[in-house]
Amino acid sequence: MAEPSRAKYALILGGMSAFGPLSMGMYLPALPAISGDLHAGASQVQLSLLACTTGLALGQLVMGPLSDTYGRRRPLLVGVVLYALASLACALAPSAYALAALRLVQGLGGAAGIVIARAVVRDLFSGVALAKFFSLLMLVNGVVPVLAPVVGGQLLHVTSWRGVFVTLCAIGAALLVAAVFALPETLPRERRQPGSLPQTLRTFGGLLRDRTFLGFALSAALAFAAMFAYISGSSFVLQDVHHLSPQQFSLVFGVNSIGIVTMGQVNGLLVGKVDSRRLLAIGLGGNALGGVAVFASTALGLGLPALLPALFLTVASIGLVFPNATALALSSHRETAGSASALLGVLQFLIGGLVSPLVGIAGSDTAVPMGVVVGALSLSAVLVFATFARRPVERELTRPERRSG
Template identity: 40%
Template sequence: MISDFARQAIVLGLLGAVGPFAIDMYLPALPTIAADLGATTAATQMTLMVFFLAFGLCQLIYGPVSDMTGRRPPLAFGLGLFALASLGCALAPTIEWLILARFLQGVGASAVMVIPRAIIRDRYTGTEATRMMALVMLVISVSPMLAPLTGSALIALFGWRAVFAGILAASLLSLFLVLRVLPETHAPEKRAPLSFAALGRGFATLARDPVFLGLTFIGGLGMASFFAFLAASSFLYIDHFGLTPTQYSLAFAMNAIGFFAASQLAARLGERHGAPKVVRAATAGYAAGMLTLLAVTLAGIDSLPALMALLFVSFAFLGLVIPTAMILALEEHGEIAGIASALGGTLQMVLGALSIAVVSALFDGTPLPMVATIGVCATVALVLSRTALRRLGA
């Protein structure tokens, strides 16, 4: 008999996987889309960047609205919009149409990014919240492992448009879960008043909290590392290193396994050593791995096994950083969990979109732009972990 805790983790994980699924499943199709629509690499990468911009900025709307109306109504709206935009992507005749449809997808998908985190804070705190977040991330881990393979199979059999038909099916399943399975966790008596003044007070409280901002940016820089990888990896692995789309999907899954395997240790290590110590140590490991990879790349070593091995190690450390930093950031803001989750998610997604823009602008067909961008993210995260967490200790 599955426990209520595990059932909640599965449902929230499946909802949280919608956004990553919309990214990971179509990554193998990027070169094919560029060729089929007669688009440049930069224009094709724009379909990623606009998704992340909408994905991040619209959390500023969904989070506060969920504090005011409850969690389920904005979730259902977002998933409905996401489904319609997925249909638009499948029918896109030009790259401009696809960019617009991907933007609308991001608007809808941002609901399932911000609101599940608020739901976790509604019901859990401390180590239990970290354990729930880790279980949710375990469910989400199915996306980077299976979505690229599923996308490759659909591309091989039916073409790249079938990828968005698969995403449409996933969005409809998620909408069913929200309407029929997910309970409302934000009771009416706890809901924030429908006023701009209350919204402004919530954002002002968070903006004055250096610990919240520091932890949010630590997690955001970790997410930005993934986004830099997402923007460049398919072109690097397929065009530069000569992998097939299926081989790329397997290589992509290998890089993701380290992250999600390590994330399952986050709650246990936090309980034993304290969450701040886990973040400090893990950011140090993340920075060490990426600076080693940067040194190897600058030395002229152009090796796919070396690239994958050091990314595996670095992303494993991120598996400890991101869920722990997210929970720590929300810990003191339970009354405005939706606003806190929204602001945190928006800042993280904007950082991710900026990393995609940087990698796209600098991309020259080699690993260096991607590796250098991730290396900068790792270094700044290490510095922030030494300042924000010092304040937390005080």
């Protein structure tokens, strides 16, 4: 694929895959304002967070198989339209419960972009090119979680929380226009799957019985959950326990995110020269080393000089884990890439959502729970990889890159 086309697809598909962090991050600074404006308690407003996360997870289970049956383009466009309209409706929400219901719909629509973007990449690329393109997407996926809260906070200086949702609607509309005019159908009719519920369940069952797929998917999800635990607990640990200012915390968060992006691009340079499975093993090893160091620094009270490098290693290693685990998991499931992509996404959201409350289980004045959770998850990722992902995958992942589809 020519470089201009590669850049075009990276921007469009990267934007689609960023619906999750955009929808969550831009709106976080507005939570107090929403609570006051809608005369709702903190728990009522936070219900909209749970609703959006639920929609993002469940929507992938629906949209992934639909894209295997009807092609990528139609479900994707329907999902993005739903996302844009739901975002606009959120701006008009009259109550906290109405906002939660609309956030669920917004998540369902955004899930189409996340899950189908990965499937489209699998349609367009194979082998080394597949892992390289997922590394390219790390540019977007690494930067958006950092910029989203910053943009949301700046928007609140010039508009209300409702304006944040209007902005999300505009982003969805822009991506819709880009997809309509620049993203063709990538799944030919002859490669589409039957669309019945029994067939969909059989497809998911087959994926769950595939030990190699499960090994790659679970190890990536556990490593991702370790990073999610860091995201959930770092603001309390770094500001309340270690007394960093908001500006200092933002700097630490930004440096760690730069680490993800940098390692993602290093991975893109190494893929094709080094086996993708080996790169994944290195990434998981770095993640585990960082996780153990996070646990040790928090349990022994070693302070920021030990904690900050440990967090950086834990987070930056995702730049190696995500592109290689995704490419390896999808490489053997070309015909059912939508369903396979759905399971990848759901496992990440499910495990991350389940463990994130554990980070604050002992209150905001101790960092030990975060250290325990991050360490346990990163070690579990290595154990799952070593146990399940033994069988060699397609040789094409070590061949010179080529385009398929």
